[in-house]
Amino acid sequence: MEMVTLLGGGELTPETVSELLTLAPNLVVCDGAAARALALGLTPDRVVGDMDSIADATRARLDPATLHEITEQDSTDFDKALRTIAAPLVLGAGFTGRRLDHELACYNALVRHPDRPCILVGGHDICFHAPRPLRLDLAPGGRVSLFPMAEVVVSTSGLEWELERLRLAPWARVGTSNRARSGPVEIAPEGAGLLVILPRASLAAAIAALSSSAR
Structure with missing residues (x-):
């Protein structure tokens, strides 16, 4: 399987999304980011999360088969997406900036899932977990x-x-x-x-x- 671009609700620019999709053409979004993807003219291959941040109007524009709802509240949408994506590498954008607590939770998820390699791409920096040399x-x-x-x-x-x-x-x-x-x-x-x-x-x-x- 090819690499996956994963979008969240943090800081995000069209330029970043375009760059990542060039590298990783499969698009997965956390629920609240579905509207942002549609606004950019993109149709997600999958939407993952507890679906508490997705509006009815946005849901109506999506294929129900692409909605992957996980209702438990013990993990973030990023964690839910990361552990359900089977790909050699995930490039994540929209997970840094804005809310610091959400950003820290993403770093926590990176370490909790060492078998799910992921690079978080921000405006100035990138971050990833290195569990091995x-x-x-x-x-x-x-x-x-x-x-x-x-x-x-x-x-x-x-x-x-x-x-x-x-x-x-x-x-x-x-x-x-x-x-x-x-x-x-x-x-x-x-x-x-x-x-x-x-x-x-x-x-x-x-x-x-x-x-x-x-x-």
Whole structure:
């Protein structure tokens, strides 16, 4: 199956949607984002969520067969979508900006589902979970931030300030605002829980790295 573009209700621009659909042509939206997709002239292949944010007028314009309703209230619509999408990689937009609590919940979902690779694409940055070692071809001097959502030991190569089996934790040491040196960057976490945050311009490199590490 091809990659999937997933849209949410956060900050979103037509340019971002167009870029992601070029890379990942299958469109899935969380329920409240269905109206935004239709306004852009797009028909979602699937709408996922508890359907509490979708208007009757929007629902009427959608094929009922594309509505995937999950009524439980213990998880977010992003979590529901992520765990039900079977794809080699998901590119998510509209999940950053606006409400910080929703954004944090998305990062939580990334870590809770290490078997569902996903890159969240924002206006300036991208973010993804790295549960296993990966290799990134990044431009020298590019920002590389590592943020732990759990206690995890990390080693790196190719960074300005290397990590040698450094123990990171959200309540202790983190690895933000590092920089790439010349050559590839290798990040090797010993277990799940590490978020990688890169500039938006590094999206292609992140896609290549995650696609390679999943093999």
